[in-house]
Amino acid sequence: MKNKFTIVIVLLVSAVLLLAGCGTSKSSTSGSSEDKTFKVGLEAGYAPFNWTQNDDSNGAVKIAGSAEYAGGYDVEIAKKVAEGLGKELVIVKTEWDGLVPALTSGKIDAIIAGMSPTAERKETIDFSDNYYKSNLIMVVKKGSKYEGATSIQDFKGAKVTAQLNTFHYSVIDQIEGVNKKTAMDNFPAMRVALESGIIDGYVSERPEGVSASAANENYVMVEFEEGFETSEDDTAIAVGLAKGSDLTEKINDALAGISEEERTSIMDSAIKNQPAAQ
Template sequence: MMRKLSIFLTMALSAVVLLSGCGSSGSKGGSDTFKVGMEAGYAPFNWTQMDDSNGAVKMEGNAEFAGGYDVEIAKRIAEGLGKELVIVKTEWTGLPPAVTSGKIDAIVAGMSPTPDRMETIDFSDNYYQSDLVMVVKTGGKFENAKTLDDFNGAKVTAQLNTFHYSVIEQIEGVNKQTAMDDFPAMRVALESGVIDAYVSERPEGLSASAANSNFKMVELEEGFVTAKDETAIAVGIKKDSELTDKINEILAGISEEERTEIMNMAIKNQPAAK
């Protein structure tokens, strides 16, 4: 009787081990995936659409797809790592906590490696360098502005928790408005006349004017004073992650010509501005 019981227990244990092994090998989680966080609302870096056209990638947990420059860069990183790309739509303010907690592996979201952010997360080498511009209404009072002084008295805003918002104070006499959550909200506010202008980076300014004829990007002859790292774009990664060196190696293999081509295609393929 004891021998039969022993055989039964051995068989049962073997079945548990076998099932456990099958479960782990069939999973698409863990080391098989590269989870990237982005807000999917900052065209042409990243945006939301409802199909997979122009190379968009389905986002985790919903029926939407993410497209844009960041998505194309994330694809190349995932391919270089030999992993499946998973896009996790995340609010802008939630991105650093998400990568710190391990909910995502990296932030590829048009994020600048500012000193404040580097206190909590690490960054890769830059994968884009830009300049600050103002986005105004076509035909409006500020469409021919040349310098910051021309925005004296203007109602100006920028995205919440970005250095874009802090530089507004460089405009003498500006009517600084409350920071907004995202760029779609700022575009709506600009078109409706709630604000006169918002601060952005050149790709987003090009994107706004290309997608909606009511918007105009203003490149200033005498513009904002910024540090180089404030207008650079890099991948955000958890502190001391082994991914940093690997991502830098992959980014080094993307030429400036290819990066420019990717950005030009992103501007061309973006959805119409809301």
């Protein structure tokens, strides 16, 4: 009986170990599958950096969990980075305010969304090397008294806003006597507000200003001789990454392989290909 009991115990232990081994194998396979994707978060509403469209024309990428596609400068950069990493690009459409939380919680691997590596953001996340640099402008209505502005101080008394949680909104304070309006969630909302007269102008970056004026003949981009004071980090754009991410060096290598001429060409194409509604 004692020998039989010992045999039973041995068989039971063997079975448990076998099942445990199967579980480990399955988990490992699943993890391997995850490692083959590069999940990028962007809002898909900031043309020409990123936008939403209904098909895969002009190299647009399918948005995860949606029938829609994302296109734009950021998407093209993301494709090149994913290629450099040897991974499949997955676009995760995320509201601007939710991008950093999505990154820190592990829902996405990187933010490639026209985001500036500001000192405040660097307290929470890391950034790659810059992949674009732009100047700040103002978008106003064609025919308005602000169309011919050459200095930001020409907007004294004007109703001005910018996107929520961006440095664009903070620089409005540099305009003396400005009527600073509540920050808005996204650029389509600001364009509607401009069209309806709720605001006289909104602060943006040059590529978006070019897009706005190209999309609607009632919008004009104002470039300044005496513009906003900004730091290099404010006007630069980089890939947002989790603190200590092991992807940083590899992404920097991928970005280094994109020449300035190619970056300019990608942006020119993005401006040309953006949907009219954006």
